[in-house]
Amino acid sequence: MAKYVIVGASAAGIGAVEAIRDVDPVGTITVISEEPCPQYSRPMISDFVSGKADFNKMKCRTDDFWKENNVEALTGKKATALNLTEKTVQLEGGEKVAYEKLLLATGGKPFVPKMEGSDKDGVFTFTTFKDAERLAAKIDSINAKAAVVIGAGLIGISVTEALLKRGLKVTMVELQDKILSLLLDAKASDLVEAVVRKAGVNIVTGQSVQKILGKPDNEGVVDGVILTKGDQVPCDLVIVAIGVVPRTELVTGTAVKINRGIVVDNMMQTNVPDVYASGDVTEAYDFIMNQNRLLPLWPLAVLEGQVAGYNMAGKKTTYMGGTNMSSLKYFGTPIVSIGLANPKEDPALEVLVEHDAERNVYKKIVLKNNVIVGMTLVNCIERAGVLFYLMKNAINVKRFKQKLLSDDFGLATLPVGLQRKMCVVQ
């Protein structure tokens, strides 16, 4: 029997292994992973498609990661069932792995809405290396000329840029009125949209794809799509990039509590003793919204995995929480957006905004009782982390509020006491 069993070997699983080994060098760890390849960065799969990165560059840990951490890695194997009473995980083929402490880090799977023709050859999702590999191979094999990307969020915009770099004509279709609507307000979204359009992308908002069409001579192969309003867009490829939903199938029907994702406490423990969950499969704490919710983001998954790992190994650790936070690199437009960056009208909130059209710079900070609760920075992100620090530590910014948006805002703007606390000055 392994002391620790981890299902899933991406961000959360890696974080957990490292945390466990930080405090328990000898306890046996077994990791079950469906993917046969070494640890790689899923956010990098668009760089693989564009040709900017090969698999070697995508590897986010050393080749000997399992060995170095003394992990028994059951890679290329799928966990199919969970028995909480006998404390075992069953693998495809029937083999059972017993655990003392279990981490569910099964991640997310792409959400594919009901759409006529979504089973045609040329329709892709975009989450794993395998997806990227298949897409890149397809582009080459059919010499693809045009693609429709469904969804203009993080995944959508990343795959759009990659396809554009490969020389394809890309149409991005977004159901919301704005692109990146979960991250940006209307103004910032418009600014980015203009850049993306200028790069040659056709953007359709307020619509979705109602039907994927097949070729006249081969119905099973993608030839185009029909949008909600009836317009037809010819294409060779359709990439469904709407988002991910938690992969909860392993726990469905067990005593482990699931809401939209697996429900955990602030130690990343589920309602079942000795069973933990982390990463995209989990509803973890959002310190801005002050509630647990789905936040499928790589850095948060690593942190959550670490917290679970420490607690599994007996070092009591509390998850301080994350929030909706992303940095974007696409289309030469660096963006950082964190927390309540696009709030509804609320008299309790104070919004500071600056837009410099000439430099295409946009800055927005949302305050509640003089504490930063949201921010968006476009084309001026180098000091984003200082603002995030103030946000995360709920520091009252009243005394220097008027400087938050200025170009020279930085550590020198902060009160001396805080500078000392942060060890930036003696």
Place this chain on the structure above:
Amino acid sequence: MKRIIAKQELCMGCGLCEVYCTVQHSKSKDTIKAYNSERPKPISRVRLEVNKPISFAIQCRHCEDAPCVTACLSGAMQKDEKTGLVTHNPDKCMGCWTCIMVCPYGAIKMDQQGKVVAKCDLCQGLEEPACVANCPNQALVFKEVKL
């Protein structure tokens, strides 16, 4: 570990720390070439923070529990357990800016015309980091600091 810390009251805001850092991290190690002709343009990994009359230089703190390392999407940012250094491998960097988003010090910069990040490496191989050694008013010190 030994870290760089600023004596704010001694800093004149001259910016020479940035100049020496830039040159130290250039290919040519020559001031004129580094600033005028070298491509990709070398950049300073130290930043002079100014809020007149206050100024001081800031560079990567090499945090014990470095948020940039945890957040790094590509594995480019690592904590060297032996030396304590937070190291950055530009060949692995995907330029996603996640480290910039989470660095409390704003100490990570965009490099090579916005393709990857760059940060202080404490001038490995030198007895003292270039910014410390060349500060005309000794406003930067290199000493044991606990974070």
